[in-house]
Amino acid sequence: MSRADEAETVNVTVNGAEIEASPGELLIDACERAGAYIPRFCYHSRMKPVGMCRMCLVEVDTGRGAALQPSCMLPVSDGMTVETETDLTKKAQDGVLEFLLVNHPLDCPVCDKGGECPLQDQTVAFGPGESRFVEEKRHYEKPIAISDTVYLDRERCILCDRCTRFANDVAGDTLIHFMDRGNNTQVNTFPDEPFASYFSGNTVQICPVGALTAKPYRFKARPWDLEETISTAWTDSVGSRITVQSSRNEVLRLLGVDADSVNWGWLSDKERFAFEALNSEDRLGRPLVRDDDHQLVATGWGDALDRAVAALQGAAPERIAMIGGARLTNESQYAWAKLAKGVLRTDNVDSQLGDGLPVEAVLGLPRATIDDACRPGGTIILMGPDPKEELGALYLRLRHAVLEDGATLIEITPRAGGLTGLASHSLHPRPGELPALTAALVAAVNGEAVDTAGVGGGVIAAAAAALDGPVTVVLGRASLAETGESVADAAVNLSRLDDVSFLSALRRGNIHGALDAGLSPGLLPGRTTLSAGSERVGEVWPGLPESDGLDTAGILAASAEGDIDVLIVLGADPINDFVDHAAAVAGLEAAGTVIAVDLVRNDSIEAAAHIVFAAAGPTESSGTFTNLEGRVSVCEQKVTPPGTARPDWMLATELAHRLGADLGLDSPESIRAELVSVSPVHHNLIEEALAVGRIDGVLVEGNGDIAAPVSTTADVPSNDAYSLRLVSTRSMYDDGVALRHSASSRGLARGLDVRLSPTEFDKLGVKPGTIVKVESSCGQLLAPAFADSSLPAGSAHVPWSAAGSPAGSLIDAGAPFIDVRVERA
């Protein structure tokens, strides 16, 4: 639409009053703006209207006489006259509601939807007072489990097509459908095919009746007992906006909030249901220390803090290290950064666990928002993880952009993923050869393309030709068996394209907040380096590290050599999450004192922690969250933490205090104020802006002092004929800590397997599913083997799974690529 068109408006008369509307606006929305709310069931502003329920019928006259029309289907036109309260309209609404109720069971007293049910509410407001239906109602088996988490009660369903539209159109999981016809029309799954969608919870949220319910909330509360507050989902970095609903100091449900620039109201099931882990029995309510029998036992805060102080006081700055921090709020991250770098003066601080990217690639390239990536007519280059598996709500946005808004998608990924079906071109280069392939792609824009990285020149040329409009690179670490440096080099290559910007796809919770807070070697808060920011930050902080420190891999290696006296593990589980399993175990075990700050006892704590601080989790403390765009949004406290667990930032100030330093931070607000004072990029993060951006948040823009990355990697030799190059990608249910402690999600992790390109699979000469041995230079595993035609020749895929880190046992953190041998077991 051109500017001139946008400016144009049409005049519509709603119940006698003339209003202006924009062409294309649906009548139902225009009337609502005009204060005439039209009842509805099937209409949902984020989905295509279907006009099924007929609840929104109003009398419309477009010059050919007044007639009942569904207002959810009708775009406004100039001169349109609408009456929403005539007798004819009221009779129609009355009639539709009566029809909806004839077969509707009288379940209200036992229905989870009771009290927040559009059918109840609209019956009261618009419906008939009495029932004239005297026959027996239609019966179905009451609720049937259509997936592990979702139940469907077909007696309550009013066939609005919302769940089915969401599943089919929005999520692309065509697993629930209408079946049968007439009065027996019903929603159902195909036999033997459950509604196994990563997004199933959204259908429960948008169901206008109690037909769809989700296990975690069933029979837990009544809506009038719930209190709610706004917050931000924490299980990935999209920063989906949510409301947190609780009753009696227990979080019972999260609902998606329609933030126009972020998640449009949708959530992945991981975002939605992971709160269960917060309520789990395994939550830490008190600090722990390791006793003389090497057992972790509960203790008081004084004891735990004193032990930590004793350990820290004896350690030289370069012998102190801190890994983790992405779980924390921005404020807590800042407090811990100030403690580590400002008080303890160590720069051995890294919030990434060897699974991310060099900070220059995240912070130093022109940055894009989700809306930038989804621009109609633009091009998305996905060079990162499968968003469907790792960044669910972003996946839905990208999917919509390609399907509905005409964005072009080009994939540069190790194998096929959730968006492959929508990609105009899918390039799957050999592992380790991203830089070569991207160089070839950029070269192809201006000239000829040659076969590169196992991808044909013709394909590269076609992809180059498909680049259209502004380009957004969704940039992340697709395979944990390929280094972040390799991805960064590829990003440098793509930064040479015209009109290009980058949307980070680092997945871990508040990782972008952590980087902005300086939780990375060589960084200080506010997207600045130790050298560039020292003056500004040094004015406020008691001190600064003397030189650049180590990243997580370096810290673990140094620790294994006996060079780390105190290792702070800040909400992380390196044994399961660090890419190199052996290095994590060795580093943790050799550290002098390991201080862990966490919500539950994870494997790293069990194995190596000496002191454990019980921390308050999301919903239990207030603060802000920074998403992958750099958008900061609030997370309000809703419930109290278990036992004596404390907010992370408080633990940092308490430790500092006992170490004789005053961080000068006494509330999340005061921390934000200090962040704004030391960080020019955070200049707009003032309280007023956060209040205005209550739904959409406040975008923190710019690269600060961070320069673009420079190419570092050398050419990658191809693998020898006996070995395959390893690819390891994540899935949504990766058996991570949060999922393992959520009752409903626990069982969803996929099993381990190894996938080979078809040629390699054939060479192996085994039946699909046969157990084979996969061996690298540092470890081995046994897994069933299958073929995967999207894998480049000469490569093998082992999924990343947090539990026991099987793929991590094959990976050597220092190697630019991992070669494995796959043999019959």
Next chain:
Amino acid sequence: MPTHSYVPHAPGYVDNEGPKIVTSRFGYEDSFTLERSQATGGYQALRTALDKTPAEIHSEVREATLLGRGGAGFPAGIKWGFLPPGKFPYYLVVNGDESEPGTYKDRLLMERDPHQLIEGCLITCYALGLQQCFLYVRGEMALAQERIAQALNEAYAEGYIGKNILGTEFSVDVVLTWGAGAYIVGEETALIESLEGNRGMPRLKPPYFPAAVGLYGQPTIVNNVETLSNVPWVTENGARQYKTYGSEKSPGTRMFAVSGHVKRPGVYEVEQGITTFRDLLYGDNFCQGIRDGHELKMFVPGGGSAPWFFEEQLDLPLEAGPVGAAGSMLGSGGIIVMDDTTDAVKAALRLVRFYARESCGKCTPCREGTTWEERVLQRILDGEGRPSDIEMLLDIADNISPGPYPVAADPAQDLDAIPFPPKQTTICPLGPSSVAPITSTIRRFRHEYEAKITKRDPIPVAAEKAVS
């Protein structure tokens, strides 16, 4: 006077010795073969068409006022003009889903003369520049599917279909598909959904015609089997010749399927507009009257969806205008005749149940309302009726089809006709169709309802006239 002149190999068809435009080959036992077709002028019209410009053919059909035979009676030539320019590809979809209660004439056309239909499709594609033709045949019509498949194979082999037809630049492919047995896929947008592989449910209007946005989002002409079967004749003989039959507004012939209590039920090819219902139901060449010893009670004039007619409407001509003004429609050309042995409530229930079962389930008023109507009628018949049920039935009906519902005049009660068509709270006319039997019978035979409801001994319906 013959009481039977059924054609043995065309069961259901009666040769009424009138002009034959679409049934001219029905007399031959092998009428469905390419050999017979060609021996009797088959594909001659295609050659004639290919010698002319597409615009000439289109204007011939427009001139002929060839009315759609699927139900709505929209002139084909005008519908063909709705195709937007420059939106390739264009499609032709042939509606062979015939399932309207009382209608069985498309089935005969497909079984007896598939080549005539195919030739009509080819000429239409040529006239409008359509790139592909989809023939959609009702799921249950196995013989029709078989005959069309056979005919398509023969026509392909003979070079009538495919690339460079008869050595010209004109190329088109014809694809045969069939439904899974749902009445609603006869509605053209539901048919298109079904063709696309989706559940057959009507699309929202506007757009009012698939000519704007149809199959796979492309401009699509949907025509009925009988409509297209007329095209070869019109092409070969011209509009002027066509208009020598029938009336000015409804030229040509039309197939009517008559069922029920007449002496000779069957499918007749009838001159439209000039023939009356009385001619058709009582004429010697036609149905020869109500079976002996009984009188006409009521009849459905245009397929199960049409409001009912009675004695007083017998002299109406078979023409859309007068029939519509009298409160009903010619619809699909299915006439169901009921004599004085028919229980009006039972008859209404029979049709209402059809619509309840066949509702696609998309809109609330149709999905819930039709079944509710069915259950109330059933309850009344079971002797469980309540005095308020009659008004309630009318009110349920009003919530599906708001405002006065089309109905025939009743001089005895001094009631005027309410003209066609009905209004609707639904997406398609299926839901409102369920209202026709209810309002038609309640207006005329309220006492039959009341007799059942008040649990008096039912009045023997055959003796009803004597009682009143």
